[in-house]
Amino acid sequence: MTATLEPGTLTGPRGWPLLGNLPAFARDPLAFFEDLRDRHGDWVPWSLGPRRALLVSRPEHVTELLAGVEHSFDPMDLGWAFRHLLGEGVVVATGEDWRRKRALVQPVVRPRQVKAYAATMVEYAARLAESWEDGRRVDVLREMAGLTQRIAVRTLFGSEAAGQEEAIGRAMGVAQRELGAEARGLTLFLPPWVTTPGRHRLRGAVHRLDQEIERVIAEHRAAAAAGEERDDLLSRLLAARDDTGAPLSARELRDEAITLYIGGHETTSTTLVWAWQLLSRSPGARARLDAELDSVLGDRLPTFEDHARLPWTQQIVRESLRLYPPIWLISATAREGASLGGRALPTGTAVWCSQWSVHRDPRWFEDPLAFRPERWDPDPPLRTVEQAWFPFGGGPRACLGARFALVEAVLLLAVLARRFHVDTGPGLARPFPGLTLQPADPVPATLRRTGTA
Template sequence: MILQISFFELQKQFKQHGPDFVGKLQSQYGDIFRVKPPFLPPLYFVVDPQVNYELLVKQSPPLAKPKLIRRATRSSFGNGLFTSEGALWRSQRQLMQPVFHHGRIGRFAERMIHHTEQWLAARQDGEVIEIDTEMHTLTFTIVVDALFSTTGADTAVVAQALYDLGAGLNAQSKSVALTLLPEWSPLPALRQKQRGSQTLARLVQAMIAERRVIGEADSPPDLLSMLLFTRDAETGEHMSDQQIQDELVTLFIAGHETTAVLLAWIWVLLSKHPDTVIKLHEELARVLDGRVPTLADLLQLPITASIVKETLRLYPPAWFIFRELAEPITIEAGTMAAGSIVFMFPYTVQRDGRYFHNPTTFYPERWADGFERNLPKGAYFPFGMGSRICIGNGFASMEAQLLLAAIAQRFHLQAIDEAQIVSGVTTLGFAKSVRMRVNKR
């Protein structure tokens, strides 16, 4: 079916109603429908697991991100994994994949716990915090340490650069006009974005130069060193300094936002489900007995893991994914023309009652007994799927589980405010900060 709608009305509905708007369209038009704004390429909205799987996993070569998005983000991300395509993307993904192997990212578990313990030590019994702000601060500190081994005064400089860059990108996500304008335009949002991007670039360039001088043996074991000294298995070549910079900035932007949002939603959901909290506390007491969690403990914490998985189901950090078709693709419902842009919606599919019983209910127990293996392919994809699945998904999941375990065994967090989803951007954050009271256990 075809939905005739102006682009401005489509943008308005996305801004004001976000995921609810897509759900209403699905109920009216079905699981696959075409949206045809005048003067723009066809848009396809897909909320069908089988088609999701076909498009993201089985298509070869992988579908590309839309040109408009790549244009808007290239000045910030360069040719990192987020924006690159074709042979460059394949080469970079092949080089970087071993860096994110479970065995290598596991070395960061101790640092995650170190920073979490510092955060916990600063908490006061009965204190009221803004949970989204606090989780952003904590995950920011962790990702800066993981990427650059940077702490103290340098972190403040990085924080300001990230804030400037993020504010500009956020403004572009809400305005097509800002996306279409040249990056050198003198508008405040674009100038702020450029300022942040240029500052980050200078910082990363200086770090790369320093590491090249001191060499691999004396460099700290962080992600910068891993990328800097990684060689292509076939050619023996290293990444160029520019490519390392692009990848680090990409990882930097993505490496704390999604995990911070995930953790904030976890605390909000647990605040509403005391029965789940009791089960979590029992598991932590049985396995940890008061000590700090380690990477090895995660295998013994299935309830902790299921809380993370269930939160990702209800509130996937990116609630939609989009791709551009370089050539026509035929699916059961018909043929999608070359140049079409396809939107896929983890949020909507993962709340579909055909695949999940009581789909809007927070019920971590559903993930027991191999539940995920019996789901249709393409029904659960909070980090995407296929060859372009988020390369840091293992890092994010490990971080979320460790931080959940470390914090939950020391404090109980109770929401004071009702959480409301922010509309109009890809990340499912809060419309306004959510206050929570922190009580010692």
């Protein structure tokens, strides 16, 4: 039997006229969703300005929601800023357009392709380690962002964009901040023609990105026309054809390049920053990491095959993603006839779920605020509900770059940790929920050379 979910049948937070719960959401969205979960339960109606919304927090309902996108739910329109950056890429597209683009993009990031880029990941990490010095103070956020930017530019665009990593990274950083600010404020509801200072900065950043991507695409087309074969992701996108034999258009190439760049850079860099901080506070976990790296790698660099031989390193990454998921929020809009957990939803209801909130729920993860990589052991000592871990989303629209990001994070952590302890001290940076969950401030650390380096 299906119950009907109607306004007034569930309790939620009181809101302001017209603004609803937007002020509380904008002030601290992470705390806001935790508060909704703790004070109001697993089904919480709330209002994002004039939009009627529903937060769901049970893993089975989250799984059902993610599986239902494209037939019972539509991906939510997150506003002008989000579309301005990502265009109509596979993350934003719907229906037949989404199915076509996913079929074209998915082969580019399959495990076989990820394996081909593992050597590049290791090479760039080794270069960074060679530049580090014992006792040196560094900003880990800057170091990890620079590393993953270089890898993303090389694997995505090839050598043509070499030297542009910092410019691309700065532009993407501005876009990230402004998109996060817009999604949490009143500007979310403003029409596209309204120009605010934040939107002006976003337009400038996106223009810079578009210029660089347009230049690299033109060089790739010229190389392809001359019969030159290249092994980067953009070349594979250029060669992709749909069922009718049609390629991606110039605009579609741009949109997918931006999407892949964010997935290949932002996710890994922020995961590593959090991992270094968590390891600095957990000497036992760090000692077990050292022992695994010594046993498996000795004095050599890792290869793609070593990813499977480093289970503790994988568990550190997995636990870091649990505590600090780069993608911290997912939403979808109910179509006519949609239901969830046996409840019929009014058409147009925006259904939200938060990785941050679910990953830190004591019902699914015992001692949820503690960094405990052993919770992912084959026979874990702590209660863990695997269905409650979804840092890359799930269902048909799960992140296509998840495999790339997981392999990259493990290999980079292995290369750098084999040579250095990155001591960030006992504190943890304040998270800033923008496009991804980033540290709000620089993360200073002292580099300590390991005894096996």
